[in-house]
Amino acid sequence: MSAETTKAPHGGLRIYSSLSRELTPLVPLTPGHVRMYVCGMTTYDYCHIGHARAMITFDVVYRHLLERGYAVTYVRNHTDVDDKIIARAIENDEDPLALSQRFIEALDEDLARLGLRVPTAQPKVSESIPEIIELVGKLIERGHAYAAPAREEGLSDVYFAVESFEAYGKLSGKRLADLRAGERVDVDSRKRHPGDFALWKAAKPGEVSWESPWGAGRPGWHIECSAMSMAALGEGFDIHGGGIDLIFPHHENEIAQSECGTGHAPYAKVWMHNGHLTMGEAKMSKSLGNIVRIRDILDAVPAEALRLLYLEAHYRGPLPWSSDRLTDSMVALDRLYHAKELIEGLEALGNGPAPGDLLRDQTEAVSELIGLLQHFEGRFLAAMDDDFNTVAAITLVHELVRSINRYGNNKKLLKKAHSLAAPAQSAFAMVGRVLGIGGGTSEQWFREVRVRRLAAIGKTEAEIQSLIDERLGARAAKDWARADELRLTLDGLGVVLMDGPEGTRWRMRVE
Numbered sequence: 253m254s255a256e257t258t259k260a261p262h263g264g265l266r267i268y269s270s271l272s273r274e275l276t277p278l279v280p281l282t283p284g285h286v287r288m289y290v291c292g293m294t295t296y297d298y299c300h301i302g303h304a305r306a307m308i309t310f311d312v313v314y315r316h317l318l319e320r321g322y323a324v325t326y327v328r329n330h331t332d333v334d335d336k337i338i339a340r341a342i343e344n345d346e347d348p349l350a351l352s353q354r355f356i357e358a359l360d361e362d363l364a365r366l367g368l369r370v371p372t373a374q375p376k377v378s379e380s381i382p383e384i385i386e387l388v389g390k391l392i393e394r395g396h397a398y399a400a401p402a403r404e405e406g407l408s409d410v411y412f413a414v415e416s417f418e419a420y421g422k423l424s425g426k427r428l429a430d431l432r433a434g435e436r437v438d439v440d441s442r443k444r445h446p447g448d449f450a451l452w453k454a455a456k457p458g459e460v461s462w463e464s465p466w467g468a469g470r471p472g473w474h475i476e477c478s479a480m481s482m483a484a485l486g487e488g489f490d491i492h493g494g495g496i497d498l499i500f501p502h503h504e505n506e507i508a509q510s511e512c513g514t515g516h517a518p519y520a521k522v523w524m525h526n527g528h529l530t531m532g533e534a535k536m537s538k539s540l541g542n543i544v545r546i547r548d549i550l551d552a553v554p555a556e557a558l559r560l561l562y563l564e565a566h567y568r569g570p571l572p573w574s575s576d577r578l579t580d581s582m583v584a585l586d587r588l589y590h591a592k593e594l595i596e597g598l599e600a601l602g603n604g605p606a607p608g609d610l611l612r613d614q615t616e617a618v619s620e621l622i623g624l625l626q627h628f629e630g631r632f633l634a635a636m637d638d639d640f641n642t643v644a645a646i647t648l649v650h651e652l653v654r655s656i657n658r659y660g661n662n663k664k665l666l667k668k669a670h671s672l673a674a675p676a677q678s679a680f681a682m683v684g685r686v687l688g689i690g691g692g693t694s695e696q697w698f699r700e701v702r703v704r705r706l707a708a709i710g711k712t713e714a715e716i717q718s719l720i721d722e723r724l725g726a727r728a729a730k731d732w733a734r735a736d737e738l739r740l741t742l743d744g745l746g747v748v749l750m751d752g753p754e755g756t757r758w759r760m761r762v763e
């Protein structure tokens with residue numbers, strides 16, 4: 253076994269839990285093994301930028317836990333049985349499960365493009381019906397649920413009795429008395445308490461349904477996550493995550509069902525919630541159009557730009573969406589890959605003086621960069637250990653990038669800096685593994701930008717190349733006026749020319 257896999261996990265990770273309302277040290281139930289469940293998507297449409305925030309938040313949690321040496325079982329479900337799916341299926345005259353499957357496939361595609369690591373398991377409601385029926389049965393047996401009087405012979409709804417669970421409200425802070433006070437007009441008289449919620453819904457004509465002890469029907473929304481999480485992870489596990497909007501009623505109800513069904517608490521030790529993505533007043537830019545679907549944005553910018561936009565806000569806070577932020581991310585990544593290009597150049601030079609010898613130059617640029625590289629890994633991981641503080645972690649990345657680019661401007665120093673290539677590459681590799689940003693080569697980045705920018709302006713590489721060749725021809729013929737005119741044309745298209753000893757190279761500006 254390699255040293256990597258036998259390495260004991262680092263124990264300094266602290267997570268803010270919405271349940272305890274404080275930073276909690278991560279102490280897995282099974283030492284060295286973290287079990288995590290995250291509420292996935294209801295698949296009846298394409299994934300949008302709000303969904304992507306939750307997906308990326310927990311992708312980074314997953315990646316950081318792995319980086320810290322934990323074994324991680326990460327379960328994220330697909331809700332493929334739901335009112336919205338059924339309504340859309342009726343609209344489309346399509347089978348609801350087929351519609352849902354279509355969007356699960358689209359989601360998988362989008363999330364792969366976003367660079368998300370695939371969870372350990374992705375259960376679906378339609379494939380978890382026996383587990384759901386078993387849990388509902390247990391809740392009735394234990395006196396926490398009841399079948400309401402049938403609306404139709406042999407078909408009953410089953411409700412969870414919120415008054416049967418003393419701890420109801422412990423996650424959201426809501427009290428049963430308040431739920432009663434906030435009673436809606438359309439209250440269902442068959443419920444014993446207005447806060448009672450459906451575990452099983454009797455089949456309605458034309459709806460997808462399964463046989464159960466309460467007649468044909470389908471699960472209510474909340475029960476699925478209790479059943480699927482416990483089937484995959486056991487009756488108690490370490491982390492439960494989801495968007496902040498799920499705290500009530502979804503997660504409150506999950507706790508009630510799970511702890512009443514098993515008779516022991518806690519169902520999940522730590523509850524993590526990511527903040528909302530808010531649409532500010534600023535309009536999206538014309539070049540992007542008014543887009544909200546992930547796939548449309550990924551056609552316009554590389555996935556890393558979107559990841560950086562999300563991760564530059566703390567996951568628990570709100571994130572105001574704006575196309576300016578997306579442009580800022582593009583500019584920041586362009587600087588990062590400029591730094592990488594310099595480092596790749598140093599790597600290609602082979603061995604050179606050791607960092608200590610470089611320090612003898614005593615220039616500020618050298619000592620700053622060497623210092624940053626020496627402490628980068630420790631500081632980066634410490635930021636991530638502090639409740640996944642990606643904002644602090646990314647600030648360190650920007651610092652490093654600035655320092656490399658400043659160093660890179662000094663051609664004399666650059667000739668001697670070979671030994672900085674390895675630590676810099678290892679720093680970028682770690683950032684790539686944990687945040688999914690900065691892990692590629694500079695060539696990959698500039699190509700991704702080129703493809704998208706050319707598509708946006710409706711030009712091909714060959715067309716750009718022929719303008720460049722024409723400019724070279726004009727220069728060779730000493731037709732300076734024409735050469736200048738062509739340079740301006742290229743500049744107007746967003747083409748950056750780099751005249752060098754090996755000829756003229758070019759790339760596209762990020763905006």
Ligand SMILES: [Zn+2]
Binds near residue numbers: 292477
């Ligand atoms: Zn859920």
